[in-house]
Amino acid sequence: xxxxxxxxxxxxxxxxxxxxxxxxxxxxxxxxxxxxxxxxxxxxxxxxxxxxxxxxxxxxxxxxxxxxxxxxxxxxxxxxxxxxxxxxxxxxxxxxxxxxxxxxxxxxxxxxxxxx
Amino acid sequence: xxxxxxxxxxxxxxxxxxxxxxxxxxxxxxxxxxxxxxxxxxxxxxxxxxxxxxxxxxxxxxxxxxxxxxxxxxxxxxxxxxxxxxxxxxxxxxxxxxxxxxxxxxxxxxxx
Numbered sequence: 013x014x015x016x017x018x019x020x021x022x023x024x025x026x027x028x029x030x031x032x033x034x035x036x037x038x039x040x041x042x043x044x045x046x047x048x049x050x051x052x053x054x055x056x057x058x059x060x061x062x063x064x065x066x067x068x069x070x071x072x073x074x075x076x077x078x079x080x081x082x083x084x085x086x087x088x089x090x091x092x093x094x095x096x097x098x099x100x101x102x103x104x105x106x107x108x109x110x111x112x113x114x115x116x117x118x119x120x121x122x123x124x125x126x127x128x
Numbered sequence: 129x130x131x132x133x134x135x136x137x138x139x140x141x142x143x144x145x146x147x148x149x150x151x152x153x154x155x156x157x158x159x160x161x162x163x164x165x166x167x168x169x170x171x172x173x174x175x176x177x178x179x180x181x182x183x184x185x186x187x188x189x190x191x192x193x194x195x196x197x198x199x200x201x202x203x204x205x206x207x208x209x210x211x212x213x214x215x216x217x218x219x220x221x222x223x224x225x226x227x228x229x230x231x232x233x234x235x236x237x238x239x240x
Binding site for chain 1: 159161163169170171172173176178216218227228229230231232233
């Protein structure tokens with residue numbers, strides 16, 4: 013079966029711009045979580061969506077937001093980009109969320125965002 | 129706050145040797161995950177450990193979980209070059225908060 017698909021794979025943006033990243037989960041999975049990976053901070057949880065509702069949110073500023081559509085596809089948006097937002101953004105797909113009983117979470121290939 | 133510590137963070141070893149990566153976590157968790165990441169790639173799920181004493185093996189990798197000690201180990205047997213990667217452990221805090229909390233990762237280089 014198809015895996016988790018993230019688009020685009022690479023992005024270069026300028027400070028102050030905004031960006032939208034997309035994640036299509038595995039068919040039948042209703043939970044999508046987003047993570048930021050940087051060399052300094054490692055993998056950090058951004059937020060999780062289930063059935064179009066944000067259930068959990070990590071410790072990130074309000075510039076980071078997301079949404080989920082009825083087909084479970086999710087988008088995350090970062091406004092007013094800063095240099096420190098340069099990172100690999102990963103989304104994870106699971107049936108019901110790792111915090112709510114799902115034993116596995118499958119990750120997409122990620123979107124590499126570079127802010128210049 | 130749930131914290132996850134891995135050690136070592138960097139490991140260089142020769143093919144054929146055995147080694148163990150350790151993952152300690154700070155509070156009760158009901159499941160522990162091991163992932164592998166190759167450079168520039170995503171996270172590949174290796175193991176999910178669900179209960180105290182759980183042991184899972186796949187090829188040259190074996191993972192175990194001791195919930196009382198809040199410790200998981202990933203043991204590599206007779207390492208081969210193809211196992212070179214970064215290995216992450218992650219835990220859930222349960223109760224609907226915070227997603228997966230990851231360790232910093234162990235960067236493993238296996239030299240021929």
